[in-house]
Amino acid sequence: MPSFAHFFETFTGSTNVFIDAMLLTLELTAVSILVGIVIGLFFALLKISNIKILGLIADIYIYLVRGTPLIVQIFILYFGISGIFLLPDFWAAALALAFHNGAYIAEIFRGTIQSIDKGQMEAARSLGMTKSLALRRIILPQAFRRALPPLGNQFIIGLKDSSLAAFISMNELFNVATTLGSNNFDEMTYLLIVAVYYLILVAILTIIVNMIERKLAVSDR
Amino acid sequence: MEEKRTMIRIKNLNKSFGDLHVLKDIDMKVLESDVVCLIGSSGSGKSTLLRCLNFLEKKDSGQIIIEGEEINPETQNMNKVREKVGMVFQHFQLFPHMTVLENIIEAPVHVKKVPKNEAIQEARDLLAKVGLEDKADVYPSKLSGGQKQRVAIARAMAMQPDILLFDEPTSALDPELVGEVLTTMKELAEEGMTMVVVTHEMGFAREVGDWIVFMHEGRIIESASSETFFNNPKEQRTKEFLKTTALK
Numbered sequence: 001m002p003s004f005a006h007f008f009e010t011f012t013g014s015t016n017v018f019i020d021a022m023l024l025t026l027e028l029t030a031v032s033i034l035v036g037i038v039i040g041l042f043f044a045l046l047k048i049s050n051i052k053i054l055g056l057i058a059d060i061y062i063y064l065v066r067g068t069p070l071i072v073q074i075f076i077l078y079f080g081i082s083g084i085f086l087l088p089d090f091w092a093a094a095l096a097l098a099f100h101n102g103a104y105i106a107e108i109f110r111g112t113i114q115s116i117d118k119g120q121m122e123a124a125r126s127l128g129m130t131k132s133l134a135l136r137r138i139i140l141p142q143a144f145r146r147a148l149p150p151l152g153n154q155f156i157i158g159l160k161d162s163s164l165a166a167f168i169s170m171n172e173l174f175n176v177a178t179t180l181g182s183n184n185f186d187e188m189t190y191l192l193i194v195a196v197y198y199l200i201l202v203a204i205l206t207i208i209v210n211m212i213e214r215k216l217a218v219s220d221r
Numbered sequence: 222m223e224e225k226r227t228m229i230r231i232k233n234l235n236k237s238f239g240d241l242h243v244l245k246d247i248d249m250k251v252l253e254s255d256v257v258c259l260i261g262s263s264g265s266g267k268s269t270l271l272r273c274l275n276f277l278e279k280k281d282s283g284q285i286i287i288e289g290e291e292i293n294p295e296t297q298n299m300n301k302v303r304e305k306v307g308m309v310f311q312h313f314q315l316f317p318h319m320t321v322l323e324n325i326i327e328a329p330v331h332v333k334k335v336p337k338n339e340a341i342q343e344a345r346d347l348l349a350k351v352g353l354e355d356k357a358d359v360y361p362s363k364l365s366g367g368q369k370q371r372v373a374i375a376r377a378m379a380m381q382p383d384i385l386l387f388d389e390p391t392s393a394l395d396p397e398l399v400g401e402v403l404t405t406m407k408e409l410a411e412e413g414m415t416m417v418v419v420t421h422e423m424g425f426a427r428e429v430g431d432w433i434v435f436m437h438e439g440r441i442i443e444s445a446s447s448e449t450f451f452n453n454p455k456e457q458r459t460k461e462f463l464k465t466t467a468l469k
Contacts, residue, residue: 122277123314127328127380128304137331141318219318219360 002189010189011196014180021176022197028090028162028172029201032097033155039098040105045135047110058106065103071164073100078168093165101158108154112146113139145216152209156202173197225252227289228384228415229274234283236269243269245439247283251384251432254413258426258447261436262462267419270436271386274417275308288383304332307377311389313369315361315376321348322357325376333380340379347375351405367398371405378409385409387418403429423466427451435459 002010046058065073074096081087087095116139124134166175177194181187229251236244243266251257259267272278274285276294285292292302316324325344329335335343348354351371361369370390377385387406391399403425410416410429420426426433426447433450435443435458443450443459454460 117312117314119310119312119314120316123308123310123316125277125300126275126303126306126308126310127376128300128332129328130300133331137327138316142316145318216318219320219362 002186002192007189007192010186011193014190014193017176017180018173018193018197021171021173022201024170025159025162025172025197025201028094028097028165028170029155029159031094032101032162033158035095035098036101036105036154036158037151039102040109043102043106044109044113047106048113062103062106065100070096070100070161071167074164074168089168089170093162093168093170097158097162097165100161101154104154104157105151108147108150109143112143112150115146116142145213148209148213148216152206152213155205155209159201159205160198225255227251228253228255228287229417230284230286231270231274232284232286234270234273234285235281236266236273236278237281243439244273244280247441249434249441249444251415251417254415255431256410256416256418256429257432257434258430259417259419259434259436260421260423260426260462261442264438265436266439267434267436268388271308271388271417271419275303275306275386277308300332304380305382306384306386307380307382308386309370309373309377309388309390311392313361313366313373313393315364315369315372317361320358320360321353321364321372324361324372325379328376329379344375344379347378348372350378350408351375352401365398366394367401370394370402374402374405374409384415384417387416387420389419389421391420391422421466423451423463435462437462 043058043061046054049055074093077087077096078089078092081092120138120142121131121134124138125131129137162172163174165172166178169175173194177190178187181190184190227250229249231247231249234244234247235242245266247270249257259270261267269278273280274287276292276299279294287302287306315321316327319327322341322344325347326335326337326340329340329343330337345354345357348357351374353368353371353375356364356368356372361372364372374385374390390406391402394402399422403422406416406418406425407429418425418430430447433443433445433447434441435450435456437458443454443456445455450459451463454463
């Protein structure tokens with residue numbers, strides 16, 4: 001183990017590089033979560049639609065994503081799709097992460113949408129609302145609120161999963177840590193440093209999710 | 222006496238859930254500004270009948286004619302029909318993520334496209350009517366059951382329906398809260414609202430109901446004016462049912 005003094009010195013000496021890497025990690029995470037939410041909502045709606053074929057499409061997507069390792073998916077997008085039309089490295093990683101997160105988020109949304117009392121939809125319909133208006137105004141806002149705790153969980157997983165982008169040479173946190181570690185023959189110090197950065201990011205993410213949860217919980221007070 | 226307009230006419234309505242035949246050849250009508258009470262023991266089909274009137278359940282066969290127009294869910298815009306027929310539910314079904322006021326203006330603003338400030342004014346008037354003007358800005362979780370149901374009535378009224386359906390509106394309430402909801406319903410009835418009420422409150426049915434429909438195992442057993450029904454029931458089943466309730 002490195003001494004604390006050495007750790008501290010290395011930490012402060014490497015902040016420039018790590019902050020750049022952290023920004024890239026953040027960008028990857030933000031894009032993959034936001035796109036993942038859109039994908040997730042889309043497939044959740046396919047699953048709750050009463051049209052069998054749409055539900056089947058959603059099932060297949062979720063099965064393929066959950067059934068294969070994320071690193072395989074990233075490589076497929078990076079090598080495979082890049083071979084057909086050129087995908088910038090960032091987008092190969094971001095989209096792979098987004099499709100990956102999307103499958104899990106789809107299941108989260110499906111579960112929370114179905115957990116809303118059927119009477120809510122009936123009440124909305126009895127007031128003359130169309131199904132889609134009722135979904136948008138009545139069901140989804142409630143479902144989203146219930147989805148927040150598991151979504152927060154998924155966001156954290158997504159943040160840490162972005163480290164796999166290192167394998168397609170994205171200079172995000174994990175890649176920078178391993179590169180600097182091996183260049184300086186000091187792997188352990190850099191791994192501990194990068195762990196601290198992840199902990200900081202997860203703390204920030206947790207605070208943001210908690211803030212949104214509190215804001216949306218106003219109707220319980 | 223002037224003939225009252227027929228608001229709802231049901232002919233030969235049948236409905237099954239799988240093998241269970243829950244509505245058998247239902248024939249009935251509801252006249253303008255009448256209060257029709259559907260009574261009967263649990264499982265008699267009265268709630269299903271009410272839900273068919275708002276097309277929350279799909280009929281298997283028969284006709285439902287609302288204000289002279291036969292309604293066919295396959296071809297018609299159900300949302301237009303539902304604007305005319307409001308519904309109040311046993312479990313209130315207020316929208317928990319909206320304040321009381323937002324609950325009431327939701328459908329007028331987003332379905333009828335009433336300008337928002339107009340809808341708010343209307344909502345405040347309705348809240349005053351049900352005695353809850355001071356609750357406009359609270360969330361439903363802060364209300365008692367009786368208050369929730371009065372808000373639900375105001376919400377249904379905000380669409381200015383011609384007919385209001387009530388599905389056991391007091392069954393989920395603590396006994397001491399039943400009275401305030403029944404009072405609100407009575408006031409509506411006195412204003413001439415056409416109402417169909419599924420209820421176990423025999424006192425309400427007797428006092429406010431104009432017409433009573435008694436159902437048993439999916440059939441209408443007896444259908445008569447409130448006075449005749451409670452004082453001179455014809456059918457043996459009706460007599461037995463009335464004996465089991467407090468009023469004879």
